[in-house]
Amino acid sequence: MLQNNPALKSKINQLWDKFWSGGIANPLTAIEQITYLLFMKRLDDLDLKRKADAEFTGEPYTSKFEGSFTLPGTNEVINKEELRWSQFKHRSAKDRLTHVQTKVFPFLKEINGDISQFTKHMKNAVFIIPKPSLLVEAMYSIDEIFEEIEKDTQDGGQTFQDIQGDVYEMLLSEIASAGKNGQFRTPRHIIKLMAELVEPKFGHKIADPACGTAGFLLGAYQYIVTQFDKKKTKGTPDEDGFVRNSISASLNEKRKAVLTKSFFGYDFDVTMVRLGLMNLMMHGIDDPEIDYKDTLSKAYNEENRFDIVLANPPFKGSIDKGDINEGLKLNTTKTELLFVERIFNMLRIGGTAAMIVPQGVLFGAGKAFVNARQLLIEKSELKTVITMPSGVFKPYAGVSTAILIFTKAGETENIWFYDMQSDGYSLDDKRTKLEGYGDLQDIVEKFKKRNPTKDTDRKQKYFFVPKKEIVDEKYDLTFNRYREDVFEEVVYEKPAVIMAKLKIMEGGIKTELSELEGMLG
Numbered sequence: 268m269l270q271n272n273p274a275l276k277s278k279i280n281q282l283w284d285k286f287w288s289g290g291i292a293n294p295l296t297a298i299e300q301i302t303y304l305l306f307m308k309r310l311d312d313l314d315l316k317r318k319a320d321a322e323f324t325g326e327p328y329t330s331k332f333e334g335s336f337t338l339p340g341t342n343e344v345i346n347k348e349e350l351r352w353s354q355f356k357h358r359s360a361k362d363r364l365t366h367v368q369t370k371v372f373p374f375l376k377e378i379n380g381d382i383s384q385f386t387k388h389m390k391n392a393v394f395i396i397p398k399p400s401l402l403v404e405a406m407y408s409i410d411e412i413f414e415e416i417e418k419d420t421q422d423g424g425q426t427f428q429d430i431q432g433d434v435y436e437m438l439l440s441e442i443a444s445a446g447k448n449g450q451f452r453t454p455r456h457i458i459k460l461m462a463e464l465v466e467p468k469f470g471h472k473i474a475d476p477a478c479g480t481a482g483f484l485l486g487a488y489q490y491i492v493t494q495f496d497k498k499k500t501k502g503t504p505d506e507d508g509f510v511r512n513s514i515s516a517s518l519n520e521k522r523k524a525v526l527t528k529s530f531f532g533y534d535f536d537v538t539m540v541r542l543g544l545m546n547l548m549m550h551g552i553d554d555p556e557i558d559y560k561d562t563l564s565k566a567y568n569e570e571n572r573f574d575i576v577l578a579n580p581p582f583k584g585s586i587d588k589g590d591i592n593e594g595l596k597l598n599t600t601k602t603e604l605l606f607v608e609r610i611f612n613m614l615r616i617g618g619t620a621a622m623i624v625p626q627g628v629l630f631g632a633g634k635a636f637v638n639a640r641q642l643l644i645e646k647s648e649l650k651t652v653i654t655m656p657s658g659v660f661k662p663y664a665g666v667s668t669a670i671l672i673f674t675k676a677g678e679t680e681n682i683w684f685y686d687m688q689s690d691g692y693s694l695d696d697k698r699t700k701l702e703g704y705g706d707l708q709d710i711v712e713k714f715k716k717r718n719p720t721k722d723t724d725r726k727q728k729y730f731f732v733p734k735k736e737i738v739d740e741k742y743d744l745t746f747n748r749y750r751e752d753v754f755e756e757v758v759y760e761k762p763a764v765i766m767a768k769l770k771i772m773e774g775g776i777k778t779e780l781s782e783l784e785g786m787l788g
Contacts, residue, residue, distance in 0.1 A: 658694025
């Protein structure tokens with residue numbers, strides 16, 4: 268998290284201030300324009316690295332900057348090498364802005380060909396940085412940010428992290444209205460936890476029905492890539508105790524081709540779609556399948572398709588009843604309930620989902636709430652309910668949430684509950700990293716070793732509850748409903764001893780009062 272690297276945080280603050288003072292004050296517009304620049308920079312860096320790797324290994328690789336490019340609507344042909352960040356950053360300020368506006372940005376919009384999702388959703392994108400000075404200053408800041416990230420990467424033993432998501436997260440925290448529609452970025456360590464628990468495999472089709480900047484898809488990608496090298500090298504745990512890579516020595520062209528067609532994201536905000544596409548492309552997924560769709564609406568009908576669904580769908584919204592997909596049978600307009608059913612329907616038989624819900628979903632007494640929980644318990648195997656403390660989503664919101672993990676197969680026999688008390692960060696707005704990993708690694712360890720015949724002590728923060736007991740409680744999934752309270756015997760002193768202590772205290776007070784009166788004359 269950015270909060271734990273003051274130098275990086277300061278540089279991104281400076282970048283934000285430059286856009287603000289340069290006339291781009293709308294936060295989401297600023298995020299989008301900054302992301303275009305990050306994308307230009309990352310695309311060049313990643314391409315140069317791939318070229319070097321290909322020369323070393325002998326693997327075939329075709330650079331995105333190889334050959335020429337004909338500018339749309341003109342007959343002008345330019346050498347693609349001129350479109351690299353490392354090339355055009357040496358131009359004069361005025362020439363640089365014109366070059367980026369008229370050549371580099373049109374090239375980026377069509378970088379994946381005519382039929383890709385990226386080209387489709389970038390069609391109406393506009394590069395609106397108005398001043399040469401702002402572009403020069405912004406590019407200088409971004410070079411500094413990348414240098415700091417590379418330094419942080421080497422010092423921490425980690426691979427290049429989700430820079431764009433971090434910038435997005437940081438800028439969102441500047442807006443008073445952040446999360447007002449239930450849209451806020453899931454902390455990276457929670458994404459890593461959820462990926463670790465569902466264990467996505469190479470070849471799986473993985474989806475997020477409300478993907479935002481595609482953080483969950485990136486998390487699943489990094490988990491899979493890490494597994495390629497896990498048998499050869501143990502790897503260095505990051506600050507949250509997870510081992511993650513974005514690049515693998517075993518990630519050859521055949522594997523890249525499979526991974527490129529493995530991730531599917533949907534969002535009803537076109538800006539989020541663009542950000543998500545660029546986020547995955549910056550991490551090596553060349554042609555991501557992210558599309559502009561409202562997955563609760565009648566326009567979306569992909570069912571029984573995915574092996575894994577990872578999601579943190581919007582909580583606070585509601586949808587017009589007339590727009591709800593006919594395949595969703597829950598009689599409600601609450602998005603947090605509709606997404607439970609949507610994700611269930613998206614899974615193929617045997618597929619597994621991990622999703623975040625507000626804790627109200629666990630105990631709501633309304634018919635739709637009960638029916639949603641009944642769906643998870645009677646028509647799938649609800650494996651786990653992990654309750655999280657209310658500060659996990661600060662500074663955006665203080666809502667209490669839970670992680671649900673379920674597999675679309677059979678029905679539930681026992682449910683494993685875990686009460687997360689710490690995620691390794693302070694639970695205030697600052698979200699400062701604490702010593703250790705909080706409960707994160709304990710959850711992973713206990714989840715993988717869970718045993719319904721052994722995890723029966725309900726005085727602990729994890730235990731199993733049989734289905735029958737939950738059904739009797741109207742499918743209530745609240746942790747405290749089933750936990751046994753621990754009572755500690757308190758031993759008080761005898762009344763005579765207490766009276767003697769009170770007299771001593773009273774004598775001391777009288778002495779001090781007498782001294783005070785003497786001082787006052």
